[in-house]
Amino acid sequence: MPHATDPSVTSPHVLPLHKAVPRLVKDPVTELARMGVEARGKVVRLDLGPFRPYLISHPDHVQQVLKTDWTNFVREGMFWRPVQRVTGRSILGEGDGWASARKILQPLFTARYTASLAEDMADIIHGCMAELDGYARAGRPIDGGHQMTSIVNQAVIKVLFGGRISREVAERLQPEFATCATSIAFRLLVPFAPYSIKVPGDRAFLRSAKKIDEIVYPLIEQARRERPHSNEVVSALIAARLEQEGEVDLKQVRDDLVSIYGAASETTAMSLTWLWSVLHDHPEVNARLQDEIAGVVGGGPVRPAHMERLPYLRMVLQELLRVHPSAWIIPRQTVADTEIGGVRIKAGSQVLVSPYTTHRLPEFWERPLEFDPERWADERSARRHRYAFIPFGAGPHVCLGQALFYVEAPLVIANVLSRYRQVLTNPQPLTPVPGASVRPKEKLLLRLEPRR
């Protein structure tokens, strides 16, 4: 470990309060990325008064934080506290609670198990088109963000609870989860605000968390009493806990379910929301995607078997995750003093890995601000630094739901594009708003014109 006079120790690129704050207030997501890009991927220290986190974007540094030295960068501290208030000791935590949840959940989210959920998911997503048909027939535009959130919520709730949850209960659960996800925005943005005082969103958050429990606990109790219904996650979780631990702690199952829901829904819904603006801005991408889907799906219902015959859709999704990674920062807290890229970092510091910045570094991406699905077409993508593309994180905490995402998102897109020609009725530059996922501040209003 180098000491104070060691010439190998470099200072971080520091952005002082008077410069950092005005830039960050207006458009924090874009500005944070600009700071990282200006520093050419070097460690940046943000001086935000009481809060002085380090911004990490160079793929080598990402690798160190998330993979090689991951035990020294934990999911604790001011960013994780608001999340863990609802997810408990679970897969979204750290330590023993996380390790046991990961061991139980990993087999549930393999590509094979996910494939077994795909047919059900295709049915649910197909069922959601009835509501869109209503808008299309009436010539009324849909609110893209709202509809994507609703479709993804219905799909995720069904994967978690299968036939145990009625449509009516699922519809009551969905807005409560949505409120929990959005009402922690203030705590994430002002992470040093003490919990002894109520901040905007707290009341709504606690109310929704309570309602979630009132719905979820009886479903878990019921699943414990009965034999498994097909392959829904709640039964699989109970069976796995029984097998590995000999007993089922209901609170633990609740924490796992709520965590999976939280990790799965907003991230996917927000990625899908950005897509409609991207397709408006890139009519050539839109046309090629429409053609590919029409050629494979035709006029019939979209089935999971179609997905492997839609390579361009996969390229568009990869590029979407690069330009609009919904998990825009991955926060960590250091356990012991350490060093990243020659910069000394003290124990207890906040470190923000920023996929949004990493994906925009010109040192690793040609024309980084351009949306170009072609960059995923050839072996260029294989030659890229492994940690230059991190929409799902990396290392031991890497996203468990990647396979599910690549089933669900293409099903939604193929359903919409095979039925309608979509027209954005209020095109405008979008401002990314930070929260648990990054969402556009402006509404996206889409008119859906039915295809013959």
Ligand code: HEM
């Ligand atoms: C666009 C969609 C998604 C994105 C961008 C995304 C992103 C991420 C990222 C960046 C992490 C790492 C967090 C960290 O290191 O602290 C993560 C973890 C996780 N994701 Fe996803 N995710 C997505 C969809 C899903 C889905 C559909 C599921 C459903 C099962 C899921 C379940 C999880 C879980 C359980 C973890 C925690 C893993 C662990 O810590 O061991 N995610 N996700």
